[in-house]
């Protein structure tokens with residue numbers, strides 16, 4: 001697969017450090033308010049990306065953090081709790097993290113490998129800062145804050161393609177008190193009365209944002225790892241500064257190989273953002289539209305382009321989702337009517353090929369979604385009408401390829417498993433039970449593997465075997 005790497009400004013072949021294992025980190029939310037459709041765009045994109053890699057046989061370790069202490073959180077707690085804020089501030093991130101998980105579920109976003117929180121990793125962060133001070137990349141200000149000295153790392157500005165001289169000229173002439181240079185940024189922020197604090201050698205306080213993400217990503221993924229992502233607004237300064245910190249700490253050019261940035265979700269051309277007051281929450285959209293419809297709506301814009309929020313697109317996406325379900329339901333029912341042999345050749349392969357070709361080419365979900373929808377309509381208009389002219393094998397093959405495509409985009413998540421498939425799985429499980437009883441373990445394992453290949457997982461409990469479908473969580 002070719003994917004655009006912000007670090008090189010080029011489309012590159014996606015090759016992981018360890019074969020068959022993809023490790024990635026996506027900057028998470030600052031949970032001080034409801035998640036909105038702009039946030040959803042980022043996490044759905046990486047969910048599709050991850051599902052695609054999984055379909056290609058990768059194990060994917062995706063880490064999404066929570067920036068659960070921040071000025072915005074403190075301000076929100078003050079607004080809500082007044083003088084009690086000092087005691088009760090944690091309720092703010094707790095509430096919005098819960099909402100994030102609820103919305104992720106409704107959007108069918110698969111669980112991440114880890115969801116680290118800043119507040120649970122402060123000790124590690126303090127250790128990093130100590131090391132950075134010792135190595136001479138950071139200095140303490142009179143108030144006890146610790147700053148990272150940007151001028152000490154070679155090639156500062158590589159990611160955002162800016163020259164440090166120009167950045168300096170553009171920055172305010174007078175650095176803030178305590179900073180040697182206006183571009184320097186806080187690794188540790190000294191305590192202000194009334195704010196939450198953690199202990200550290202310099203003064204009580206809390207860590208700075210850029211440091212937090214380097215510490216949490218490398219802690220869970222090792223160093224270097226494969227991809228690091230987020231919204232395009234994070235390229236500078238956030239990701240630039242992460243790279244600078246990692247360079248200082250590990251002595252490497254880059255701690256992540258591919259930097260993947262998602263374009264803005266906009267309202268009248270402007271980034272959807274709390275501060276601009278043009279926010280539509282996920283909760284609101286998902287009370288009117290299905291998770292599949294919103295996923296399709298996202299898919300219809302290429303991830304690097306801006307996407308204008310629109311209810312018309314959502315309506316259209318909901319219709320598409322219905323068609324995608326109809327094709328699935330009806331073909332599932334019709335499989336039983338298929339014949340023994342193929343009397344006619346059906347031209348469905350091009351939808352499948354073009355679907356994957358589109359994703360291989362910088363993850364073009366707009367084209368992939370069109371192909372999936374095209375196949376859905378082809379199933380309804382042609383396959384169903386010719387079902388008696390094709391073999392059961394062919395019918396099942398179309399169905400399973402169709403489902404595989406839909407599962408990458410995550411748009412058939414509430415499907416019922418068709419009766420026929422259910423029966424076939426049951427029969428296979430029964431035969432396998434018999435084989436195990438007869439100690440024919442090799443054959444039994446073969447059946448297990450074949451079923452795993454179509455997403456059916458077997459769980460043995462003594463003599464009994466239960467099975468689950470990897471998508472949907474039905475245990476029987």
Ligand SMILES: Nc1ncnc2c1ncn2[C@@H]1O[C@H](COP(=O)(O)OP(=O)(O)OP(=O)(O)O)[C@@H](O)[C@H]1O
Pocket residue numbers: 027028029030031037038039041042229230231232233234262263264265266271272273274275
């Ligand atoms: N309108 C948007 N379009 C695309 N991505 C966005 C948008 N808003 C936020 N993001 C991304 O969502 C992730 C979480 O961001 P964060 O919680 O820092 O939000 P934010 O940018 O502060 O948004 P807001 O100002 O609305 O709170 C980041 O990767 C960020 O780049």
Ligand SMILES: [Zn+2]
Pocket residue numbers: 026027028213238
């Ligand atoms: Zn980050």
